[in-house]
Amino acid sequence: MVVETVPSQAEVDQIFHALADATRRDILERVIGREQSVSTLGRAYAMSLPAVQKHVGVLERAGLVSKHRAGREQHVRAEPERIALARELLGRYEELWRTRIAAMDRLLAEDPTEQKE
Amino acid sequence: MVVETVPSQAEVDQIFHALADATRRDILERVIGREQSVSTLGRAYAMSLPAVQKHVGVLERAGLVSKHRAGREQHVRAEPERIALARELLGRYEELWRTRIAAMDRLLAEDPTEQKE
């Protein structure tokens, strides 16, 4: 069963903004289905650790990952439901597209001379 | 049949960045299945026309809309395939998630004492 909560525009902004960076998408890929510590992630990229921390922070605020402390290290975990939500949002556009196209076809079939404004 | 072209990271950046703004998402919604001129779009928002033009430009560079001149006015049209592409990209994450989870389950079933590094 699909969760029916409608996220705010600001939340949607955050989700897509978080996805609009190759490093963040790569981090997301790495932690899907297998948690990784922040420092482990940090070693994977040619940038400073604070930079990676910031990326994780952006993903976390978007709800795409969550952090869980395990001793002195912090584990990053993907949140698949949030990813699914983003996909559903895009699905709405496609649904809207089909609806509009269908409506247009129906209109043309009913009365080819009329123009809907 | 699904088009199998793999977009560059920069293209994916552009696509998600274009989607990370409420005004742009609204523009996209408006032009799905029904073209609209730039000035018509401009009248719909509480901002200057150049601002709306810029938003359309961002959507256009991301491939989510295209512009077509009709006399003196320019019509903006949504590109549903590009939206579908974005959705498929997110679908890859979910697929990866299922794959990883399945692999983990299989590993645990085969040898519960071993820990994969």
Added chain:
DNA sequence: CGTTTCTACAACCATCGGGTTGCAGATTAC
């Protein structure tokens, strides 16, 4: 023709984004 409308582009400004370095707190290892 002149006027209006639709569009485009340049310049400017404030804010944000992604990167850096440096410092400090907690936890683990020795």
Added chain:
DNA sequence: GTAATCTGCAACCCGATGGTTGTAGAAACG
């Protein structure tokens, strides 16, 4: 206790973004 590791945060730099105003070209209307 001391040292090493993992993390977090603040300050800073610079390029990109999102908005503005102003100017100008091209097409439609009178």
